[in-house]
Amino acid sequence: MGTVIRSASRRLTSSRVFRIAGRRVTVGSILFWGVGMLLAVFWMWPFFWMVSTSLKPEREILSLIPEWLPREHTWRNYERVFAFPVLRWYWNSFVVAIVSTLLILLLNSLAGYAFARINFFGRNVLFVLVLTTLMMPFEALVIPLFIMMSLFQFGNTYFALIAPGLASAFGVFLFRQFFLSLPSDLEDAARIDGCGRWGIYWRIALPLAQPAVIALAILHFIGNWNSLFWPLIITNTDAVKTLPVGMLMFRPGFGADQSWAHGLAMAAATIQALPPLIVFFILQRYFMQGIATVGLKG
Amino acid sequence: MIRPVAGMQILAGPWWARSRSGERYEPVGYLFILPYLIAFVLFMVIPTVAGFYISLTSWGGLSQGRFVGLDNYLYALRSDQFWQAVRNTLYFTVALVPALTVLGLAVAVFVHQRFVGFALARVFFYSPYVMAVTVTGLLWMWVLDNNAGVANYYLGELIPYFKTNKIQWLASEHLAMPSIVITTIWWLVGYQMVILLAGLQDIPAELFEAAKIDGASSGQSFWHITLPLLRPSLSFVIITNVIGSLRVFGQMFLMTQGGPAGATTSVVLYIYMTGFQSFRFGYSAAISFLLLVGILIFTLIQLRLLRARSVY
Numbered sequence: 001m002g003t004v005i006r007s008a009s010r011r012l013t014s015s016r017v018f019r020i021a022g023r024r025v026t027v028g029s030i031l032f033w034g035v036g037m038l039l040a041v042f043w044m045w046p047f048f049w050m051v052s053t054s055l056k057p058e059r060e061i062l063s064l065i066p067e068w069l070p071r072e073h074t075w076r077n078y079e080r081v082f083a084f085p086v087l088r089w090y091w092n093s094f095v096v097a098i099v100s101t102l103l104i105l106l107l108n109s110l111a112g113y114a115f116a117r118i119n120f121f122g123r124n125v126l127f128v129l130v131l132t133t134l135m136m137p138f139e140a141l142v143i144p145l146f147i148m149m150s151l152f153q154f155g156n157t158y159f160a161l162i163a164p165g166l167a168s169a170f171g172v173f174l175f176r177q178f179f180l181s182l183p184s185d186l187e188d189a190a191r192i193d194g195c196g197r198w199g200i201y202w203r204i205a206l207p208l209a210q211p212a213v214i215a216l217a218i219l220h221f222i223g224n225w226n227s228l229f230w231p232l233i234i235t236n237t238d239a240v241k242t243l244p245v246g247m248l249m250f251r252p253g254f255g256a257d258q259s260w261a262h263g264l265a266m267a268a269a270t271i272q273a274l275p276p277l278i279v280f281f282i283l284q285r286y287f288m289q290g291i292a293t294v295g296l297k298g
Numbered sequence: 299m300i301r302p303v304a305g306m307q308i309l310a311g312p313w314w315a316r317s318r319s320g321e322r323y324e325p326v327g328y329l330f331i332l333p334y335l336i337a338f339v340l341f342m343v344i345p346t347v348a349g350f351y352i353s354l355t356s357w358g359g360l361s362q363g364r365f366v367g368l369d370n371y372l373y374a375l376r377s378d379q380f381w382q383a384v385r386n387t388l389y390f391t392v393a394l395v396p397a398l399t400v401l402g403l404a405v406a407v408f409v410h411q412r413f414v415g416f417a418l419a420r421v422f423f424y425s426p427y428v429m430a431v432t433v434t435g436l437l438w439m440w441v442l443d444n445n446a447g448v449a450n451y452y453l454g455e456l457i458p459y460f461k462t463n464k465i466q467w468l469a470s471e472h473l474a475m476p477s478i479v480i481t482t483i484w485w486l487v488g489y490q491m492v493i494l495l496a497g498l499q500d501i502p503a504e505l506f507e508a509a510k511i512d513g514a515s516s517g518q519s520f521w522h523i524t525l526p527l528l529r530p531s532l533s534f535v536i537i538t539n540v541i542g543s544l545r546v547f548g549q550m551f552l553m554t555q556g557g558p559a560g561a562t563t564s565v566v567l568y569i570y571m572t573g574f575q576s577f578r579f580g581y582s583a584a585i586s587f588l589l590l591v592g593i594l595i596f597t598l599i600q601l602r603l604l605r606a607r608s609v610y
Contacts, residue, residue, distance in 0.1 A: 029413075036408040040419035043484065047425065049448065050437050062446050111334035120327035121314050126335075133342050137545050137593055139566045140586040143579050144349040145341065147357075167341035172334060197326050226430035228548045229566075233574055247432040251552060252439060262440045269436040273429055280428045284421055287428070291489065292496035 047273070054078070054266040061263045077267035081250070085238045086271060089246035092158075096231075096242060097224040100162045104171055104220050105213060112175025113201050117187065127176075130169045138164070139229065146233055160234045161242065165224065171216050178212045179205055215290035218283070225276065243272055353584040359577030370584035380585065382560050383568035384592075386475065390564065391543035393479045398539055399532070401483060402490025407524075409491065410498045420495075424488030431485075431548030438481040439553055442467035468554055471561045478549045478562060486542075490535050497531030498524070533604040540600060544593050565589050 048068075053061060055073040114120070115127045145164050154160040182205060190200045206213070228244045235241045250268035252261035280287055314325050353370055356363030374380045409420045426434065442449050444464050454461035467477040501524065509519045525532075547566040550556055556563035556571065563571070565585065573582030 029411075032408070032411075033413050036405075037415060037419060039405070039408075040415075040422040043487070044422040044425065046437050046441060046484070049441065053440065064446075064451075066446070066448050066451050107334040107337060111331045114327040114330035118324050118327035118330060119321055120323050120325060123327065126331065130338060133338075133346075135594060135597060136342065136346070137541075137590060139545055139547070139569060140590040141342070141345040141349060142569070143573050143583040143586060144345040144352055146574075147352070147579065148345065148348070163337065164341045164345075166334075166337035169338075169342075197324065197330070201330070222428060226432075228431055228551075229570075232551075233570075244430045244432045247430070247436070248552070250436065262443065262446070265436045266440060269433045273433045276428045276430075277425060280425065281421065284424070288420065288424065288492045288495075291492045 047277070050266050050273070051270050053263060054270045056263060058263060077263040078271070080264050081267045081271060084246065084249060086243075086246065086268075088238055089241050089243045092161075092240055093225055093243040096158055096161045097221050099158070100165050100224050101217055101221045103162065103166055104168070105217060107166055108171030108216070109175045109206055109209065109213070110201070111172045113179050113205055115172065116176045116179035117182070117200075117205070118197065130172055133167075134169045134173060142230065142233055145230075149234060156235055156237050156240050158240060161231055161240065164230065165220075171220070174212055174216060175209060178209045182208060211289075214286055218287055218290040222276065247272055349583050349586060352580055353587050355580045357579040357583070359579070363580055366580070370581045371588070373581065374585055374588060379560065379563070380568065383563050383565045386561065386563055387544055387546065387565045389475055390479060390546055391540060393476065394482055394543050395536060395539045397479070398483055398486060398490055399536055402487050402535065403494055403528075403532070405487060405491045406494035406498055407520075410495055420491070423491050426485045427488035429485065432552060434481060434485045435549055435552035438477070438484070439468065442477055442481075444469060469558060471558050474554050474558060474562045478553060481553070482546075482549055486539075490539075493535050494528065494531050497528045501527045529604075533600075536604070537597065537600050540596055541593055544589070544596065565592075 052069055054077050055075075056070040057072065057074045057076065060067065060070060060072075111130075115123060115130075141164070149155055149160045154163075186204055186208075187200050190204050195203065226244060227242075231242045231245045232248075235245060238246070247268055250265045252265055315323050354365060354367060356366050356369075405423050409416050409423065441447055444450065444466055447467070449467065450460065450464050453465065466473060468474050505523050505527075506519055509523060514522070545566055546564045547570065550562045550564050550567045551570065554562045556567050566589070569582050569585050569589070572578045572585065
């Protein structure tokens with residue numbers, strides 16, 4: 001039985017050879033392509049379903065036979081979503097993600113540069129101390145962080161949302177790796193031209209670390225934009241809630257389900273999903289390169 | 299600019315200016331690390347120490363409680379709810395990581411080929427990873443909805459039995475966790491794809507050509523060239539996924555709230571519930587530290603296992 005299948009598959013994969021646009025193409029590779037593309041479309045399909053549902057009126061959403069496109073589209077679900085302070089949540093998410101990303105880049109690149117290139121007393125001890133916290137799961141710190149923030153009246157502030165993320169050691173480690181590979185001739189040349197340490201960092205090292213900067217920026221921005229756990233704990237007013245926390249409002253309840261709950265949820269999900277999707281489609285090359293850079297360096 | 303030269307060791311100076319072997323120190327380094335170090339001490343070192351102290355007290359929402367020694371830890375180790383959370387988290391990890399890794403590898407191998415539409419396929423597989431867990435959760439709650447969800451509809455069309463016996467995806471004790479695992483696979487496969495794709499692209503093409511000349515089939519070159527050389531990327535992906543799975547929270551919090559009957563309460567969700575719904579800060583902090591220890595042990599074991607069998 002096994003040999004039959006094997007020989008059949010060999011016949012399929014090797015003997016039937018076509019030429020498409022001058023390239024040799026086997027039946028096997030076409031099959032492979034077909035299955036893969038089907039899977040890729042299947043992966044994207046939930047997004048299509050999300051948008052389609054969000055535009056449907058209630059009776060179409062709950063109809064027993066789902067239709068791919070709305071028969072008559074309605075904006076009612078979106079109107080219901082925007083009855084909540086969604087724009088405020090958007091703004092909060094945006095401010096927090098931007099400020100936090102810029103601060104992380106600055107703090108981590110400065111520290112990473114010092115750990116890589118500047119010789120000072122206690123450097124290695126400090127670096128090892130920082131390195132050991134690389135394994136620290138943020139979840140293990142939320143209780144003390146919450147108590148500290150409440151004690152000093154920082155609950156429900158941007159500060160409380162941004163500050164704890166700045167302690168992450170990952171960026172320091174990443175930047176140090178990059179700066180270590182910098183040839184010291186470059187620094188010597190800059191020094192001869194009259195650059196001090198700050199000048200070398202700002203004009204030579206940082207521009208050369210651009211791949212690390214882009215990778216960390218994207219990773220951190222998206223991570224922050226999507227983060228749920230800490231914002232959920234530290235915010236409870238609309239004035240500072242971030243988008244993911246606000247979105248919890250649209251979670252369809254169990255049991256007594258309102259008839260429009262899912263339409264509302266899909267409209268809310270679409271509103272939250274669109275900006276990252278658009279940014280990703282435009283910058284997708286950097287996204288993937290960034291993740292790979294960070295992954296392999298880390 | 300004075301650079302260290304052999305024979306300069308004799309020069310004296312304060313501790314911050316010169317190392318014992320005579321290299322020149324640059325105290326300006328402290329200014330460089332100072333901003334990060336302040337954040338590090340305030341939001342990493344102090345919370346770690348404070349958290350450990352809190353875990354030794356009966357700190358509650360209103361009172362700071364009193365020192366109780368290891369009582370919180372002993373209570374956790376005797377609590378059924380704690381062990382259920384541990385079991386759920388391990389179940390999630392064991393179900394998710396192999397599936398995610400294998401599928402991620404398959405997808406990476408697929409998009410590594412040069413074919414029509416491969417750039418688009420990459421984007422399609424990767425897009426869910428850009429989403430927040432809230433989008434992913436809301437979306438799959440709708441897809442897996444018992445009554446009007448598409449998953450049940452198409453399953454019913456395919457197998458008539460399920461037309462009348464609708465599957466209770468998220469509402470059944472046995473299927474809630476698998477449903478969350480499926481959701482998570484959809485969400486994260488793009489990440490595995492990108493890391494493994496970078497690994498694939500680093501393998502020199504000559505190796506495959508040489509193997510082909512020697513008469514190796516594509517299956518053989520996959521087993522004997524691709525997999526061994528992909529080992530660093532695979533190890534990275536597996537370790538990252540295990541750590542991520544042990545910290546899972548959002549999917550459960552959003553989609554099932556840990557139910558039904560606690561079947562999807564993960565350790566981090568349990569930390570959240572004891573800390574921020576019951577306000578038992580001391581107990582919650584103790585579980586946080588148990589989680590930390592668990593993650594450390596898992597990571598060390600994995601580093602051992604994955605490094606032990608080095609190929610070259």
